[in-house]
Amino acid sequence: MPDVTELLDYTAQVRRPSLDELERVAVRRRRRVATAATSAVVAAGLAIVLATAPLGTRGASPAPVAPEPSLTRSLPPDPRIPTPPPPDRTTGPFPTLTPEEIRSHPDAEAPRNSIPVTAAPGVAARVWSVCLADCSRDTLHQEGELQEALEVSSDNFRTGALHPIGATGANISHVIGDWFVTDGFAGATLVGSGGESRTLERGEPVVVTEIAGPLVYGVQGVAYVDLEARVLHPIESPDGSLWDWWGASDSWFWGSVSLADETGRWTRHGLTWRNPDGSFGVRMLPIGGGRSGFQMPRTGVPGTMAAIDFGWPRMMHISTDYGATWEVRETPLDTLSGSRLPPDWRSWPRA
Amino acid sequence: MGGRDLIDELYDASYGRLVVQMLALCGNQADAEDAVQEAFVRALLHRERLAHADRPEAWLRTVALNQLRNHWRHTKVARRLLVQVPGPRAGLDLGPDHVALVAALQQLDATSREVVVLHHLAGLSVSEVGHQLGMPEGTVKSRLSRSRARLAGLLDDQHDDREVEPRA
Incomplete structure (x- = not known):
């Protein structure tokens, strides 16, 4: 069986476009x-x-x-x-x-x-x-x-x-x-x-x-x-865009928002979204600083958005009604990097 | 530093390595290159962020990883923002064993694949992988162990298939 690290041997073969082109x-x-x-x-x-x-x-x-x-x-x-x-x-x-x-x-x-x-x-x-x-x-x-x-x-x-x-x-x-x-x-x-x-x-x-x-x-x-x-x-x-629409990459327009304190340290994270009437909604979630512990799975359903808090145990904050109501579910580990909200999320235990 | 000097150095040192890492994650060289190029474009757009990053290559890897993770290129808006670098891509001349290895990696679940790539190809320690992916070290270790076993099984199966094939 080849060792995974052997793939690095191909690094030299990778041809780069010129940085000027980028x-x-x-x-x-x-x-x-x-x-x-x-x-x-x-x-x-x-x-x-x-x-x-x-x-x-x-x-x-x-x-x-x-x-x-x-x-x-x-x-x-x-x-x-x-x-x-x-x-x-x-x-x-x-x-x-x-x-x-x-x-x-x-x-x-x-x-x-x-x-x-x-x-x-x-x-x-x-x-x-x-x-x-x-x-x-x-x-x-x-x-x-x-x-x-x-x-x-x-x-x-x-x-x-x-x-x-x-x-x-x-x-x-x-x-x-x-x-x-x-x-x-x-x-x-x-x-x-x-x-x-x-x-x-x-x-x-x-x-x-x-x-x-x-x-x-x-x-x-x-x-x-x-x-x-x-x-x-x-x-x-202090460390990137305050608003991150890219993170969701979903079928509708929603994303994350992060607040900083006076020193520039992130203090809270939340979600923001576009309502059907075109206005913005914002909901700060009980997710603390440290952006690495926060991700957004795609939902594919307008009005449905979720944020996974990578604390321990893992929790998902989810709304299915444009932020009108929210619930928190204990989330299985294998949803860590899943890019799609699993259809069976309602079976997960409520936190 | 935060201008082209830093990015020039990173580009020379990291581009190929990052492409290989992303290739292992997504199994597609074109997608891997797109993701890495996207990371460098973002670096060029946000030089100050890169300059303030403790580990610029890790910053780039995270950006590239997120592109793959979010399947971002499938969104309508994102399609208009795709990196557009002209010219044909040169395919890597992977040996048969390594083609099989990349294929086997794609059969792991996404989390395990990330754990394997970050640890074995990006050189992150178990605790660093755990920190990046938000999982306890023990989970990282068990994921690594199970992934290695699974890869071995998959590659053995393919090896067996290749041996059986001529008789079929």
Whole structure:
């Protein structure tokens, strides 16, 4: 029988791509994260964490500044607006289209989903997109190949305002009232249903000790919006992303959240999820610091999420109703690295 | 340090080793390379995290391991974020015994496979494996013992099959 360690003999055979190539992927990733997150946001109807309390470390909550309205209602698509022909190559370069050109483009994709805002009836946003070439996995990194525009409405799209998202896409989150934040590599902007837009500056990362708002999802992950100063502060944890959507990798949008103390040490872990109405839910679980002892199995069922605490005995915190109720089950050891929540979990003893 | 210097060094020293470890875990070289490349892309994106990691290679391994563990590439969003490194991949020229070994590893349960790979291929001690996987040392030891026995049985069976095959 060969020894397992003999496999290491093949290490020298492994051919590496150049690190420069991976660097280019990373650069493209920075751009595409915005595009992909936008799609995820729109597809999932993701909206907001909208709370009135400030972040624990941020002091008193600033009153939102309502920028002076300067209504520029968007018009219906104008057939006279010329649309450029699609390029004959998948490599571009691609022309930069205005939001109106995107919406009136013959290949424009009608928004399949919008971002409704439960707290503000009638307020919603949706993304118009047009693919100028292939837009497959192999070509999507071509800048400008997929172009998108954001439409924001306060009356369920009877009227709406179109806003540019940028050639590399942007993350879109509701902030307050009929205001949304678009955050892409072109910058962060506060946009309203009346056509107004206000640039947001990028601020220093802040460490969160309590969950509060307003929070948005930006290029650098979850970010806190200081509406008074018009600054977007990324939220940081001492050892990685505070919010981890990747950990779940599930059929719906949920992930983990970790809180840190003033010294930057993790103190608590929890789960966060997108409710059917597009809002965020957050539940801190009795799982202490030390991220290595906490994992999320995929559930495959919207509304069902679980966190396995690798303490001893192993425990699973699970909710099947979008966080409305939770239960704790003693978990068999062999679920340690299982990527799927076992179907028989209800037979596990309650803790 | 936290820029390209550190990552350059890690890339030269660790890439092949990590690919082999991930190959042992998932049994597929392409998936293994994807996972390791993803780890390095994340390292390039988050240099400061890597710079502050006590053991950067362990950080990379954990990221790569999580990619495999979560089957992350099957999600719609993740598909759009896949590492896209052009060019053909060169397949490892594994000998027949080692092909059988990788195949046998895939027949272990996922936890046991991780225990075996972390201990035998990543060189982690029993206590380090236990810490990483959140299990007591005794459990790690028993898992290792059972896994070795199971692997031996699987490889013996395959050996027997190969001997019987010509007569079939």
